[in-house]
Amino acid sequence: MPSFSEAQQSAVYVNDFKEYRDAVYLYNNKQYQAAQNIFQQVKRTTDNNEIEANCSYYIANCAVRLNQLGADALMEDFVQSYPMSTKRNSAYKDVADYYFEQGKYGYALKWYEKVDDSNLSYSDKERYNFNMGYALFSAKRYDQSKKYFNRVSDSKTYGSQAKYYIGYMAYQGDDYNAANEYFSQIQGSKQLDEKLAYYQADMNFKLGKFDVALQQATEQLEKTRDREEISELHKIAGESLFNLKRYEEAIPHLAAYKGKQGKWTNTDYYMLGYAYYQQKDYESAIGQFNKIIDGSNSVAQNAYYHLAQCYLKTDKKQQALNAFRNANQMEFDEEIRQDAMFNYAKLSYDIGNPYESVSALLLSYLSKYPESGHKEEIETLLVDSYITSKNYDAALQLLEKNRNYSSKETYQKVAFYRAVEIFNEGNYKEAISYFDKSLAQPQNDHYTARATFWKAEANYLLSNYEDALYGFKQFESMSTAGLSESKIVDYNIAYTYFKQKKYGQAATYFDKYTKETKDTQYLNDAYLRLGDSYFVDRKYWPAMETYNKAIAMNGVDADYAAFQKAISYGFVDRNEKKIEDLNAFVARFKKSAYRDDALYELGNVYIAEDQVEKGVAAYDKLVSEYKNSSYVPKTLLKAGLIYFTNNQDAKALSKLKQVVADYPKTQESIQAAGTVKQIYTDQGKIDEYANWVQQYTFIEVTDAEIDNATYEYAENQFVQNKNDKAIKGFEEYLTKFPTGIHSTSAHFYLAQLLYGKDEKAKSLPHYEVVANLERNEFTEQALLRVSQISLENKNFDKAIPVLKRLEIEADYPQNVSFAQSNLMKAYYEKKDYEATVLYAERVLENPKIDDRIASDAQIMIARSAMKTGNETRAKKAYAEVQKIATGALGAEALYYDVYFKNKEGKYEASNEAMQKYAQEYSGYKEYAAKGLIIMAKNWYALEDSYQATYILNSVITNFKTYPQIVSDAQVELSKIKAEEAKTNASVETEDVPVENQEKEGN
16 A cells, blocks of 8 residues: 555656646647746646646757747757656647748758657658758758758659659749649649749740740639749730731730839840831830930840930930941940941931041041941041031041041131131231141132132231232132122222222222122121221312212211211311311211210311311310320310410410320320420410419420430331330430430330230330320320230139220220220129120120120020029020031030020920030030030930930040049939949949849840
8 A cells, every 4th residue: 555655646646647637628729828927837737747848858959939039948948958858859849830831941941950750750751851851942052952852852742742842943044844844743743833833934944945835824814813934924925926027916015014022124125126127117116225324235235226326216316326436336236336337327417516636537447347338428428527516627637647538628728717717816927827738639619719708808808918919819810609708898998098098099999899799798887988088188079978888888887987978078178068067977977986086076167267276175075074184285285275365374374284184105295295385475474374283294394405315326226126225215214314205105115015025014004104105196006005914814803894995995996895895804804794794785785796805705695694594594695606606615505505405394395406516526525525425414304215315425434534524424424323223234334233133034
């Protein structure tokens, strides 16, 4: 009989065992939380090691199934605490199986690797091998996975699935034969048939069995409802049809493909685009090809070539130019490359090229492909391109290096047009050398005649009048019918004679011209110069008749004609008529530059007619209205002398003293001082004279005879053109007599001589002395020179006040124009845009300015408006520049036409303007680069991503000398790529790393 203690222990065991069994029951019924609680209670109370070990096992198992924190640690603790437990291996397997069933293959793999499969039953071992294989497969450890799948490949339970995964791994490794072998062994398995259909279709496509792949893909499309699989099956069917050249059937399948993660690749766009191309649906083809961005393989080269062909078919030449250029720049297919370059060269000739010289490009083609069947055609284009490209400088350089590619006539034309360019830039000496180059190849009479004319014109502007006259006469003797120059040659000959002071011959040609021309602008001027020629030759009646014709035209310089006509009456003893006309002139021409001249002459003629009061009144009116006129000191002196002659000493002294006070050191002041002395002497007021004269040191000069003799020596050298001796003489005079009687003229003539020797820095102080004195006969010229030198030195602070004086004080209209136009430019350099516009408007108010100055003024207005954000005004000004400007200003104006049209959303019009720029101004690279960036923006707005990105890449590559423009292009390119990367997996951006992008193709 057992003892009490034994009986008590037995009872506890029985009780523990019952609760343990209850917990196992709950565990088997997945009541893990309740089971775990009982297992924990039994473990705390039992003395049975086996039950305790089992409880630990189940507690850890429940923790795993309940996803409790520390579940793994509980299981590890169980294994370490009960190393002899029979459930140790089961624990590993059970936990692994649990995680496997939950789809947590990484966790399952961790526990399966701890299982000792040698102690497993056959069925457990099969399950273990399959699950281990799949867990490794999920971890992409394919070599190890294959080993476990092979262990169950013949299993009734797992064999089909194991073979499927072994086949799939072979498929992924591009071992399609092995994949087919395994897949073929599981045909008929309903569970796997649908998956196999897609893979087999794809494998047959990749094996080049397009018919089989097409059949399998279309059959599976009828069965499956998986959207992703449907998309991939359309891709297989579409690309199979594409490779079978059944393009029309391929299109719906290719278009139905949704891409990987919603993105297509460049190859996807190419295939659909090419299918459309084969159907001659060029617009649709463009819509696909132009989405191919940054392509750099044979597919891309082919795509860009066919994109170019589509553009040509739809008459989009600028777009075609870029696409052919891109295809030519790739080296994957030489045949495509050569044909692309041929088309690129032809288009460049046709529409211009913003990237490189058309002539150089054509030469490059001939150099690369000397045996090309297009050789003669390209050589013909090369000849024509020299003229049509208008890049005459580069063209001439190429011609001189490669005479084999051109005729002498072509050289003659190009040299002529280059000479004209240089002529228009104002470099007349260099222009003559190029006109001579053209004349050295007298192949075409048309260009020989024109070069002769414009060389003569250049000589005329250089004051080489004999050479100019010879050239104009030579042109006149040529066959010049139809040439615009022939209409003005008589006018030019007349002017050349006029400049030579051969007024009789000048009159003959001016008269001939006025009878032949219908050009009102030149006709008006011809009448004026014809009148002047008669006037100088003292043929006053014919002069007046001619001036009357100019007055009747009421054109530019009508005031001058009226003044000259009035003056002419004085020379034919018709002073009454002269007075009448001068009074009419003063009344009519209130703002004429000759109004002070007219008042001066009116005063003179009144005095001559003994109408003293009226004469003096005219003088007074001149002094009152034109304080800065060079006539004022003369007028005051004359008035003073008249009063003196008429014994009106008080009035005479008032006028004469004013001359001395306001215009010291002038000849008028010296004469006035002498008369003042005579009046005081006659009145016996010597002391009063002495008190007055002491304030003027220049009046009583010691050694006056030495002063005069020293000056006269220098002046004589000057008159005889002995310039070095004259310079030395004037310098000696100013050293001895710094404030001498002749110091003003000495300073001026010395300045002129130094300026003529290009010693401008030395001349400047002397001009400044003259300019800073009271008004004298040299003031205007001195102000002009000081301003010119200051502008050349970019000393705008110094130039501006001098130019302002010149504008006010100048008698000659051309000097007023000079002052205003340069004030405009100086203020722009000082960033005073309001003042810039003010002076630009003054310049434009002058009806006599030429197109060059007018375009300068409009440019200043436009640039200032841009600087101040007034783009409306800038647009208007640039439009005016575009009408009249050439060269750099024309390029700038046309660029802004591109700019403003883009801003207004007129993208196609903006591109057309940029194409015009490429044709006419390709040599001006900075604005070309900036214009190309705008063109890229236009294309992107027009949904042509290819054009946009290609142009921006070209700017980045070809315009590195403009770093800011390159930076702007890079920013724009990054924006476009970031947007395109959302739908195109082939686009590489900083936000879409290369390694994360899908591979192209199947």
